[in-house]
Amino acid sequence: MNDAVDISQSAREVFEQKGYITIPDALSGQQVASLCSAIDDLTAHDPGKIHNVADIFGKHDAFLELLDLPTVLPVITELLGTNIWVNHSHLNANPATDSKDVSEFDNGYGWHRDGGAIHKDLPWPPPLLSIKIGYYLTDLMQQGSGQTYFIRDSHNTGERTPHAQELPDSAFPMMCKAGTAVLFDRRLIHSIRSANYSGNKRRVIFVQYAFRWMAAVDPMNVEHLRKKCGPVRQQLLGMTTQVRTIDGAQGRSGLYYPGPGDVPLAHPGNTSRESRLRAIARRLLRILGR
Numbered sequence: 001m002n003d004a005v006d007i008s009q010s011a012r013e014v015f016e017q018k019g020y021i022t023i024p025d026a027l028s029g030q031q032v033a034s035l036c037s038a039i040d041d042l043t044a045h046d047p048g049k050i051h052n053v054a055d056i057f058g059k060h061d062a063f064l065e066l067l068d069l070p071t072v073l074p075v076i077t078e079l080l081g082t083n084i085w086v087n088h089s090h091l092n093a094n095p096a097t098d099s100k101d102v103s104e105f106d107n108g109y110g111w112h113r114d115g116g117a118i119h120k121d122l123p124w125p126p127p128l129l130s131i132k133i134g135y136y137l138t139d140l141m142q143q144g145s146g147q148t149y150f151i152r153d154s155h156n157t158g159e160r161t162p163h164a165q166e167l168p169d170s171a172f173p174m175m176c177k178a179g180t181a182v183l184f185d186r187r188l189i190h191s192i193r194s195a196n197y198s199g200n201k202r203r204v205i206f207v208q209y210a211f212r213w214m215a216a217v218d219p220m221n222v223e224h225l226r227k228k229c230g231p232v233r234q235q236l237l238g239m240t241t242q243v244r245t246i247d248g249a250q251g252r253s254g255l256y257y258p259g260p261g262d263v264p265l266a267h268p269g270n271t272s273r274e275s276r277l278r279a280i281a282r283r284l285l286r287i288l289g290r
Contacts, residue, residue: 026181088217108164110192146196147173
């Protein structure tokens with residue numbers, strides 16, 4: 001069985017040992033309902049189909065609160081630091097079927113590690129580099145509800161992914177209640193799906209935090225959100241990168257040499273000051289425009 005984080009241990013200690021952390025009640029009941037409604041809106045054209053939709057933040061405003069969720073973001077910054085952004089997101093909607101196994105799918109459980117080419121280009125063990133969060137919006141405490149399966153300790157072992165239809169003894173389902181956030185090491189082997197014969201649609205949102213110098217996995221169609229977001233959310237959507245001079249060397253990217261304007265998440269005082277200055281500037285522009 002999966003375990004909630006032990007508050008007597010540091011998040012880093014638990015994460016390094018298990019490869020994941022569960023945060024029960026990371027989302028309120030109202031937040032869960034709002035997010036489920038957003039998923040249903042985006043999949044209403046074919047509600048009986050399995051949906052895996054990427055680059056979600058520009059598709060519905062309800063998702064924006066997940067960027068800097070106060071129950072989760074502090075754990076992410078403890079593990080990765082503050083020079084981070086969200087380079088990938090997707091939602092899953094999996095209607096229930098009558099099948100008790102995954103034989104109806106060509107790629108079965110869809111076992112994989114996140115990161116794609118990272119695992120081909122870098123020797124084992126590659127660095128952590130990114131962390132993915134699963135926000136589970138459906139109660140998954142009963143077997144056969146479409147749980148994500150994880151292979152225990154595979155973030156440390158470097159073992160190969162199982163055959164698509166295989167369910168190893170070391171695999172376990174992430175049993176959790178609606179509103180739970182699961183933070184997991186991208187090196188941990190996990191499934192895309194499992195059988196859902198619960199009678200209920202499984203809804204989950206995945207958000208991946210990575211270092212700002214890592215490329216986007218998604219198209220990142222989010223520029224239209226700039227005015228809706230404060231400095232921290234702008235950072236997490238990749239909107240704050242500046243170019244500066246470092247020790248006389250011109251044209252250095254803030255992705256690699258971050259300053260306060262690049263990483264407002266690390267400078268909350270400056271963030272407040274910048275917000276006040278922008279508010280003053282807007283008032284001045286309105287006055288001058290009269």
